[in-house]
Structures are given as C-alpha cells and as structure tokens.
Amino acid sequence: MARLDLSNIKKSFGETPVLHDISLNVADGEFVSLVGQSGCGKSTLLRIIAGLESPDSGDILIDGVSVRDSAPKDRNIAMVFQDYALYPHMSVGENMAMPLVMARLPLYARLPGMRSVIPVGRRTQPEIRGEVEKVARQLRIDHLLDRKPAQLSGGQRQRVALGRALVRNPQVFLMDEPLSNLDAKLRVQVRTEITELHASSGLTFVYVTHDQVEAMTMSNRVALLQAGHLLQVGAPNALYSDPASLDVARFIGSPEINIAAGEREDNGVRLGQALLPVSVTGQGPVQIGIRPETLSVADAPGLINPGPSAHLPKLTLRKRMIEDLGPEVLIHGAFDHAPDALIRVRAQKSDAYGASDDLTRAQSLQVMLNPQQLLFFDAQGQRLEARAQIAAEVA
Numbered sequence: 001m002a003r004l005d006l007s008n009i010k011k012s013f014g015e016t017p018v019l020h021d022i023s024l025n026v027a028d029g030e031f032v033s034l035v036g037q038s039g040c041g042k043s044t045l046l047r048i049i050a051g052l053e054s055p056d057s058g059d060i061l062i063d064g065v066s067v068r069d070s071a072p073k074d075r076n077i078a079m080v081f082q083d084y085a086l087y088p089h090m091s092v093g094e095n096m097a098m099p100l101v102m103a104r105l106p107l108y109a110r111l112p113g114m115r116s117v118i119p120v121g122r123r124t125q126p127e128i129r130g131e132v133e134k135v136a137r138q139l140r141i142d143h144l145l146d147r148k149p150a151q152l153s154g155g156q157r158q159r160v161a162l163g164r165a166l167v168r169n170p171q172v173f174l175m176d177e178p179l180s181n182l183d184a185k186l187r188v189q190v191r192t193e194i195t196e197l198h199a200s201s202g203l204t205f206v207y208v209t210h211d212q213v214e215a216m217t218m219s220n221r222v223a224l225l226q227a228g229h230l231l232q233v234g235a236p237n238a239l240y241s242d243p244a245s246l247d248v249a250r251f252i253g254s255p256e257i258n259i260a261a262g263e264r265e266d267n268g269v270r271l272g273q274a275l276l277p278v279s280v281t282g283q284g285p286v287q288i289g290i291r292p293e294t295l296s297v298a299d300a301p302g303l304i305n306p307g308p309s310a311h312l313p314k315l316t317l318r319k320r321m322i323e324d325l326g327p328e329v330l331i332h333g334a335f336d337h338a339p340d341a342l343i344r345v346r347a348q349k350s351d352a353y354g355a356s357d358d359l360t361r362a363q364s365l366q367v368m369l370n371p372q373q374l375l376f377f378d379a380q381g382q383r384l385e386a387r388a389q390i391a392a393e394v395a
Contacts, residue, residue: 002063002171002204003028004049009058011044018044020228031198031205033215036225042208046174049206050079062171078165079174082181084157086149093132093145096163100128135167138200155186162197175207179214191218212252224248246287246381255292255330255344262286272337274313276371281385282378289375292346298366302353312368317343319365
C-alpha cells in the first residue's frame with residue numbers, strides 16, 4: 001500500500017493544454033476513480049502517474065517521495081490497459097509471470113529454453129510459479145494457466161491482465177477503462193470482482209472511466225474532470241446530492257438532471273405556476289436542478305403513491321412518451337410554461353401497473369416538487385445555497 005499525492009500537475013500537447021493545475025491526494029488503500037467525458041484528460045493524468053508521460057510542471061509523490069523523474073519500472077506501479085495487451089503466443093501463466101521474469105532474471109536468462117538450464121533460472125522459476133499460482137487462485141483463473149489468450153472469454157482475459165499487474169505486488173494499482181471492451185452483463189460481473197479485489201488486497205487503486213456507474217459503485221471517492229480541470233472530488237453520494245456546480249450535477253446521475261429556469265421573488269423562487277418557498281443566496285437568474293427520481297406524479301394509475309402531498313408545489317407536465325424500464329417508468333415531457341425544455345420523471349410502478357392504460361392515454365400529469373430535494377445554480381452554473389421555508393410536516 002502507498003499514499004499517492006499529485007501536486008499542481010500541468011500538461012500540454014503543443015499549444016493545446018490538457019491538464020490545468022491538478023492536485024489530488026489518494027490515501028493508503030483508497031479506491032479513487034477519475035471520471036469524465038472522453039478527452040477530459042483523465043487517461044493522460046493516469047499515464048503521468050505511471051511515468052509514461054511527463055508533466056510540464058508539478059510533482060508526483062508516493063509515500064512522500066517524488067517520483068517525477070523516476071522511470072516507470074522504478075515507481076512500483078502496475079497498470080492495466082483498456083486492450084489487455086496480452087502476448088498471444090504465451091500461456092496465461094507465462095503472461096502473468098512475465099513482469100517477474102523481467103524483474104528477476106538477467107537478459108540472457110529470460111528465454112524460455114535457458115531458464116531451466118542456467119542456475120539463476122532454475123532457482124527463480126519455482127518462486128515465480130508459486131507467486132503466479134497464488135494470484136491466479138485469488139482471481140479464480142488458476143484452472144486457465146495453460147491456456148492461450150485466444151482460448152479465453154473477454155472476462156477471463158481481463159482477469160489475466162489484472163493478475164499480471166497484481167503479481168508484481170505494486171504499491172499503486174492503475175486501471176485505464178479496463179471494462180470498456182466487455183458486454184453489459186460481463187461488465188457488472190468484473191466490476192464486482194475488481195471491488196472485491198481491492199477489498200482483499202488493500203492496495204491503492206486509481207481507476208479511469210467515462211462510466212459514472214462504474215465510478216459511483218466501485219470507489220471510495222470520485223474525482224470528476226472536465227476539459228482538463230478537476231471540478232470536484234468526494235464520496236460518490238456527495239457528488240450526487242451536493243454537487244459544487246451544474247457541470248457536476250449534469251454528469252452525475254442517470255437520467256441526467258432536469259434544468260429549469262426560475263425567477264426570484266420576495267417570498268421564494270417561482271417556477272411556472274408553482275411558487276417554491278425557498279430562500280436562495282446571491283443575485284440574478286436562478287437555474288433549478290431537479291433530479292428525475294425526486295419528482296412525484298399525483299394520482300397516477302399504476303404508479304406508487306408518494307403519500308400526502310397537499311403541501312408540495314405542483315406543475316402540469318405535458319407528456320410526450322413513456323419508457324418502461326421494468327420496475328419503473330421514465331416519463332418524458334415538458335412543463336406547460338416551458339414547452340421546449342425536456343423534463344424527465346422516473347417513477348416506481350405499483351402492483352396495479354398495466355391494469356389500465358390510463359397512464360398511457362393521459363395527455364398531461366400533475367407533478368409534485370419537494371423544495372428540499374432541489375438544487376439551485378446561478379447563471380454561470382455555480383451552486384447556490386438554498387434554505388426551504390416550508391411547513392414542518394415536510395421534513
């Protein structure tokens with residue numbers, strides 16, 4: 001295990017800046033995900049940690065020691081790439097053993113035929129084999145050690161790539177979108193295995209992904225990057241429930257957060273015909289963030305009744321379409337006062353769903369908003385503090 005500290009990392013390719021003054025601390029044994037859209041700089045940052053790229057300025061410290069000028073092989077860091085990078089002519093066992101062979105045997109002893117002849121090879125081979133078998137058992141691929149990569153499934157190849165990195169006993173474990181080549185069902189399975197691997201190994205993990213679900217379900221903390229800037233770092237739920245900006249709120253959460261324009265009034269914020277009894281800091285326009293799952297549909301047949309709602313502001317939603325997602329539905333529409341702004345409502349089905357087609361035939365629905373679950377932003381997308389002035393029974 002090791003602590004990893006990134007201090008004021010900057011990187012440009014030619015005249016194009018890629019990373020802007022990135023500072024990030026990863027504690028011993030922590031799992032931190034770097035998440036963001038393609039091209040935001042997350043893979044470049046990972047390669048800088050590994051030593052495959054050099055920063056223009058800033059420093060990388062492992063356990064307080066700078067490794068900025070150290071070669072990749074001297075950093076005791078293991079990295080798993082998106083494409084696995086397995087040697088097709090070697091068996092699983094030989095692929096996993098290769099980092100140990102390269103580290104422990106001199107150049108003349110690395111050829112397979114020489115390892116059993118030269119004394120240093122004869123001494124080292126049993127040790128390497130034992131360490132490979134131990135990691136293979138941990139990853140449940142010990143029965144595959146004699147197979148070639150072409151004989152493996154995508155998930156098995158991914159575990160071999162993980163094993164080849166783990167067998168080095170690294171201080172820091174880096175992964176660059178390792179699940180992107182897997183199908184949806186296999187991604188869920190391997191995601192669970194990586195989480196279990198982190199828990200059992202206690203290693204420091206830095207994981208790059210563009211998939212917010214991976215980042216939210218696997219990590220102790222999430223670092224969200226956008227266009228080379230580090231927008232926010234925190235626990236997954238903190239980025240969801242307490243985003244620092246509109247950009248963070250839009251990226252975290254599925255479906256994406258709804259955004260509606262509000263107007264300040266003396267006794268609250270007006271959204272269409274609804275007056276939200278909230279006090280919002282600052283001056284000027286207000287953008288209201290509404291998570292699809294926080295909206296409730298009043299008296300909708302087939303949907304779970306949210307309970308007493310007389311105190312909640314209501315708006316009319318003109319329905320456009322409904323997506324059936326199994327245990328829930330996703331309703332697409334727009335508020336009466338803003339017909340061009342798409343609004344999505346994620347609602348749970350009740351046992352009565354499907355008994356009638358009233359919900360399907362309905363042209364409009366009454367949607368309720370809880371001011372305590374809304375997020376408020378200024379015109380530039382910065383978070384505004386809001387205090388709900390509502391009746392005690394809402395709490």
